[in-house]
Amino acid sequence: MPVWIDPEKCNGCHGSRQPPCLRMCPGDLIVKDHAANKAYLKYVNDCWDCLPCVKVCPEEAIEFHLSPQFGARGARLIPHVQKTNDQITWESIDSAGVRETFTIRTKLMPVALDEALNDEPQEAPDFAI
Amino acid sequence: MERKIIDTDLLIIGGGTAGCMAAVEARERNPNMTVTILEKAHIDRSGCLAGGMNAINAYINRGETVDRFVNYVRDDACGLIREDLVRSQAELFEYAVKKVEKWGLPILCDDAGNYLPRGRWNIKINGESLKPILAKAARQAGARIYNWVVVTDLLQDTGTGRIGGAVGFSLRNGAFHVVRAKATIIATGGAARLYRPNNPDDAAYKTWYCPYNTGAGYAVGIRAGAEMTSFEMRYVALRTKDTIAPTGTIAIGVNAPQVNAAGERFMATRYAHLGGDGAPTPYRTYGPIEEMKAGRGPVYLDTRGLSAAQVAELKSAYLDMYPSMVLYWAANGIDPSKTPIEVQTTEPYVVGGHCQSGYWVDVNRKTTLPGLYAAGDVAGGAPFKFVSGCWAEGILAAREAGEQIKNTPPVVFSEAQIAAAQTRAFAPFERHGKLRYGLRPVQLEARLQKIMEQYAGGRATYYEMSEAMLTVARTEVARLPAECDQMVADDLHELMKAHEVLDRVDVAQVLIEHLIYRKETRWPSYQTRTDYPERDDVNWLKFVNSRRNPKSGEIEMCVRGPDESP
Numbered sequence: 281m282p283v284w285i286d287p288e289k290c291n292g293c294h295g296s297r298q299p300p301c302l303r304m305c306p307g308d309l310i311v312k313d314h315a316a317n318k319a320y321l322k323y324v325n326d327c328w329d330c331l332p333c334v335k336v337c338p339e340e341a342i343e344f345h346l347s348p349q350f351g352a353r354g355a356r357l358i359p360h361v362q363k364t365n366d367q368i369t370w371e372s373i374d375s376a377g378v379r380e381t382f383t384i385r386t387k388l389m390p391v392a393l394d395e396a397l398n399d400e401p402q403e404a405p406d407f408a409i
Numbered sequence: 410m411e412r413k414i415i416d417t418d419l420l421i422i423g424g425g426t427a428g429c430m431a432a433v434e435a436r437e438r439n440p441n442m443t444v445t446i447l448e449k450a451h452i453d454r455s456g457c458l459a460g461g462m463n464a465i466n467a468y469i470n471r472g473e474t475v476d477r478f479v480n481y482v483r484d485d486a487c488g489l490i491r492e493d494l495v496r497s498q499a500e501l502f503e504y505a506v507k508k509v510e511k512w513g514l515p516i517l518c519d520d521a522g523n524y525l526p527r528g529r530w531n532i533k534i535n536g537e538s539l540k541p542i543l544a545k546a547a548r549q550a551g552a553r554i555y556n557w558v559v560v561t562d563l564l565q566d567t568g569t570g571r572i573g574g575a576v577g578f579s580l581r582n583g584a585f586h587v588v589r590a591k592a593t594i595i596a597t598g599g600a601a602r603l604y605r606p607n608n609p610d611d612a613a614y615k616t617w618y619c620p621y622n623t624g625a626g627y628a629v630g631i632r633a634g635a636e637m638t639s640f641e642m643r644y645v646a647l648r649t650k651d652t653i654a655p656t657g658t659i660a661i662g663v664n665a666p667q668v669n670a671a672g673e674r675f676m677a678t679r680y681a682h683l684g685g686d687g688a689p690t691p692y693r694t695y696g697p698i699e700e701m702k703a704g705r706g707p708v709y710l711d712t713r714g715l716s717a718a719q720v721a722e723l724k725s726a727y728l729d730m731y732p733s734m735v736l737y738w739a740a741n742g743i744d745p746s747k748t749p750i751e752v753q754t755t756e757p758y759v760v761g762g763h764c765q766s767g768y769w770v771d772v773n774r775k776t777t778l779p780g781l782y783a784a785g786d787v788a789g790g791a792p793f794k795f796v797s798g799c800w801a802e803g804i805l806a807a808r809e810a811g812e813q814i815k816n817t818p819p820v821v822f823s824e825a826q827i828a829a830a831q832t833r834a835f836a837p838f839e840r841h842g843k844l845r846y847g848l849r850p851v852q853l854e855a856r857l858q859k860i861m862e863q864y865a866g867g868r869a870t871y872y873e874m875s876e877a878m879l880t881v882a883r884t885e886v887a888r889l890p891a892e893c894d895q896m897v898a899d900d901l902h903e904l905m906k907a908h909e910v911l912d913r914v915d916v917a918q919v920l921i922e923h924l925i926y927r928k929e930t931r932w933p934s935y936q937t938r939t940d941y942p943e944r945d946d947v948n949w950l951k952f953v954n955s956r957r958n959p960k961s962g963e964i965e966m967c968v969r970g971p972d973e974s975p
Contacts, residue, residue: 282611282612282615282733303451303453303556304451304453304454305450305454306450306451306454306455306456306459306619306621307450307614307620307621308450308557308580308902308905323902324611325610325611325613325614326613326614326620327611327614328459328460328614328615328616328619328620328621329460329615329652329731329732329733330454330459330460331460331732332453332454332459332460335537344732344733344736346733346736346737346740347608347610347611347612347615348611349608349609349610349611349612349651350612350651350652350737350740350741351740351741352740353740353741354740355736355739355740356736356739357732357733357735357736357739359728359732368537368728370728370732370735372724372735372736372739373739374738374739374740374742375739375740375741375742376742380724380739382721382724382725382728382735384535384537384725384728384729385515385535386515386535386537386538386729387513387514387515387538387542388537388538388541389453389538389541389542389544389545391453
């Protein structure tokens with residue numbers, strides 16, 4: 281199970297119908313249990329390890345683990361997205377507990393906690409961005 | 410099911426690398442044109458770029474020329490390319506890359522502000538967010554984006570064959586979407602999961618190519634009678650062991666050669682006449698396969714002796730694209746400066762952006778079906794396109810489609826035709842609870858992958874195949890459509906999985922016919938024929954094309970010269 285959503289940390293993005301992790305999964309693998317207000321990875325065997333869900337979680341509730349068949353041995357990799365959205369600091373903890381960090385620039389787009397089913401066209405197109 | 414009718418000038422199927430760029434180009438050129446994107450996932454993080462990219466792998470670096478690029482690509486594809494297509498994409502690399510840089514993509518530069526090359530045709534980027542950057546550009550250009558719509562078929566005028574849009578269903582509420590369009594660009598990517606993947610169980614989707622790209626774009630065209638080319642040039646990738654991460658980051662990034670278990674640089678010793686570690690891409694896959702076959706494996710990329718700074722750079726590069734590589738090294742105590750990195754070869758993919766499997770298109774990316782254009786990994790004849798070539802094709806297709814819609818009245822479709830498409834789309838769902846013993850998509854996928862793995866040149870036979878084996882594959886895969894009539898889906902997610910199986914069965918049948926038809930070995934490992942082991946330029950320096958006859962269902966084969974175009 282490469283991606284695991286910690287039910288202690290997941291707050292369901294409050295009342296979100298479609299929280300960011302669910303929307304950003306390219307395989308449609310994450311669902312939300314609305315009664316419990318928790319998201320979880322429903323199709324564990326279909327995960328690509330691509331990590332948009334991990335990076336987008338505002339609570340850092342989604343953990344990335346290596347599949348045990350690759351000798352996971354408790355190692356962890358945690359992306360910390362900086363509030364400015366222009367850097368990610370990756371924290372790598374190896375099987376002996378040795379920690380290493382890498383800060384890499386990027387240009388993350390802000391992601392809303394919820395979204396209507398389909399995007400509607402913008403009023404005025406803006407090619408400059 | 411609720412039906413949603415959408416009328417648009419231009420429909421783009423697939424909001425990925427090519428599709429987003431096509432949407433922006435179309436709206437910039439014709440601000441009054443309505444552009445609609447149907448996207449299977451959410452456009453912000455869908456398809457091949459979901460995890461990110463760390464390089465643009467097709468770019469004309471300073472001192473290089475388009476002519477030299479075309480010659481390089483021809484050699485890399487063992488002599489066979491559509492030169493007009495490769496040239497036209499290369500001419501747009503600069504335009505496309507500059508555009509995306511303006512949208513915010515961080516590109517690594519030297520002190521003088523020039524892009525940092527990574528090898529001859531590549532530049533380095535910090536592309537973790539490349540996909541959301543493209544999606545934002547498409548959104549802000551005014552494209553109407555419909556996320557989570559699984560396209561099941563094109564809408565085709567039964568008289569003229571003209572394509573006038575597409576249909577599909579919403580993964581969220583099941584609404585049947587009918588999009589009527591004056592022009593349609595197909596940009597859904599290639600096909601993964603045709604063959605058994607490298608890893609089982611919870612790593613079965615740990616494929617190199619995006620596992621959610623299952624050949625829908627090929628399949629809708631096959632069913633509509635489009636001419637396809639070069640499916641037999643499959644892509645078998647050399648990737649890191651287990652994590653199946655790209656090796657260019659190591660091989661090109663830090664110039665690490667391949668070595669076998671004895672430490673021999675076998676590409677240099679055995680394939681020197683083809684360029685050693687710089688041999689054409691199929692040979693850089695074939696070489697290590699032959700080492701393993703001969704008992705000289707495992708095979709590694711020799712990273713020993715890298716400096717600490719180089720190792721840090723390597724890890725950073727993987728974090729921008731395949732973070733699991735860094736976790737794998739951490740878990741297994743691997744320091745690339747002390748331990749060489751083991752590699753393996755993947756299951757075969759059908760992908761027009763690395764190889765050249767796809768729609769037979771003209772230089773403007775017009776397919777053989779009027780009103781339909783193809784861009785990116787579904788378009789054929791132009792290998793080595795990668796991200797920037799997909800952008801170029803999206804631009805070219807959008808320009809041509811934009812001209813076409815000015816003189817095109819919309820096609821009118823009968824209720825009977827739309828109802829038939831709707832019935833087909835929901836059939837596995839409707840069967841649920843009605844069959845005594847229904848088959849699950851995952852079961853039929855396993856059947857398809859087993860046949861392909863064992864009889865159509867999968868990993869089980871070191872990718873080798875013969876007419877005798879391929880004939881078995883042909884017979885067995887031909888039984889699958891009837892079995893798919895027993896396929897059931899419980900919910901909309903499983904309905905998507907059902908269509909992924911239906912699409913791959915259509916793609917696999919065409920692939921097998923292509924593999925049977927080419928009676929030579931042009932691309933060892935991608936297409937290794939034990940009964941025709943030699944490359945035969947006299948008879949086969951040409952394209953193998955196919956068209957499934959929509960009336961008879963027969964797959965009709967033909968050859969086309971390298972200078973031909975539709």
